[in-house]
Amino acid sequence: MSEKNKYTPYSILELASVASNSTPEETFKRALDLAQKAEDFGYHRFWLAEHHNMISIASSATAVLIGYIAGGTKKIRVGSGGIMLPNHSPLIVSEQFGTLGSLYPNRIDMGLGRAPGTDQVTAQAIRANRMHAVYKFPEEIGEIQQYFSTENMDYKVRATVAEGVDVPIYILGSSTDSAHLAAKKGLPYAFASHFAPTHLFEALNIYYNNFEPSEYLQEPYTIACINVIAADTDKEAERISTSMLRMMIGVMTGNIDYIQEPIDLTPELKEISENPAFQRMLKYAFVGSKETVKQETQEFLKKTGAGVNELMVASHIYHHEDRVNSYRIFSEVMNEI
Template identity: 55%
Template sequence: MNTIQPRKLSDIPISVLDLVPVLAGKTPADSFHNSLNLAQQAERLGYKRYWMAEHHNMVGIASSATAVLIGYIAGGTSTIRVGSGGIMLPNHAPLVIAEQFGTLASLYPDRIDLGLGRAPGSDQLTAMALRRSLQGSVNDFPENVEELLTYFSIENSTSPVRAIPGEGLNIPIWILGSSTFGAQLAGILGLPYAFASHFAPTYLHAALQVYRESFRPSESLKEPYVMVAANAIVADTEDEAHLLATSLYASFLNVIRGKSQPLQPPVENLEDSWNDSEEYSVYHMLRYTFIGNPQQVKENLQAFLDSTQANELILSSPIYDHAARVRSYQLISEMQRTAETVKYESAI
């Protein structure tokens, strides 16, 4: 059993999760420009990494060509790590991902992360359009991860099928999850693990326990390394933060209704927008959503860290107004720096 040392918010790295939202009245091109600007600000503020997630057939999310966007963000920044949170591996042949991320890592050495998920990131019709066949399944995920690891290994240099570029490069692979399945796989393979508690909170603590108990040291990682995701919407005042958060609530209301829309502007009141059952479902999905002024969010994030003992937090701030979104990350950075403790050095 691994011993977990208590951590404070100021002890750990904090990273950015960007779903590259398409704003109502704007275009995906506007989203890309906003993301680059946010990444540049996050780099200046000292965030550890900047991740984007693969989604398809969603009018409110522009990150479908995730590897292309990673190159765009990495090319417009200089030090922040850039990666996928994640690439949905069932949609792709492992060799293609090895070549894509090998290319990215060759262009931006020691800055590229490859987070892998086993969900399709889309509906079944879209999954078929992506893959042309659904003969494979999420149950193939462990084998696909192993195949990908093989392509990156220097030992694969004598194989008849090689990833060029990619072979022998230092590209950290993370397993992402929202259940215990990925947690166990990450532990057995000795890989870092990231949990999607920003929208799927139910199995958070069970998954972290499974990961830590099943962890086996590997060449790339000697001890368990956990990153947990949460939503954080911070503003100078509590009232402003709660107003900004209505865009996030409305987007998840659309999710449970099976409706796809761009991210909507904030509204003064959501009470007439949902029924009691819908409100409960939205608040359950967004259980780990921290909203308020800097002091309030700092206390809530510390409590979240106390309960998870994560090595790192990755925060999503889905805010309609770009300036307010940048401000949210600025306030998070400032509140983290105010605590009096020694910085925790990331092993990843």
């Protein structure tokens, strides 16, 4: 991989995290406010993730939220990070995103993944033949591409609102499987290094070494996701990060709860955060002041070199004002790097 370009676009992955003593309605309004401010901060995209049956995440009706965010912003790209395709019919996904692409031209992205975004019981309730659809993931991406093509006008089954509409497809992954697929199909690739960092470099190498140019993309394009919690001081950021730590403990122990108010870092929390398994999962969680986050971000970009074209940031922060401030600080970091 060659020396990377100086400017790296930066974006947001939004899970619509629900804080304790809050409601989904309030969460949606805060998400829109964040998107509006992110637009002013220079963020390139605002993607929403799909999750189900989790009280702490309200982005279950992902396409609906994309329309809400796109309708309340002016220029930032809005999309899915991602739609978990085995949960859905390719025809319905095409109709939904074709509609979004017509309503908000040149602003909608379609990120597609194959994970359930939930537990197995809920996944079965979403789509009974889901596992069959998992194995057909490459073929179902092809079906969506067909529905968006103008050539599909001659077919019996059509997504008429999608034909000829420009909605780029991104392949999402947290292991090496999707890297092979994205390379073979000549599509951009987004890696979930914010929670699955282990295979980041292997996946990037597979993607770059096997990339086949296509009508959609002539050169490889990658997005890597990281966690960032930035504040005015390291100590303040550490305190704010306890909400994320407690959330991750809940995920790892199966006791998922609302995002909790930050607390002082207790010896117990500190010990858990230093656990090797915990450290591996949050390897790319940059917590601290502007200077601290800047140093860690620069190191990450230096290690990945030209392998990462764009950074996407996730954050689990209790107070909305702290989240906005964190994203503001990170935008300053990216403009100084």
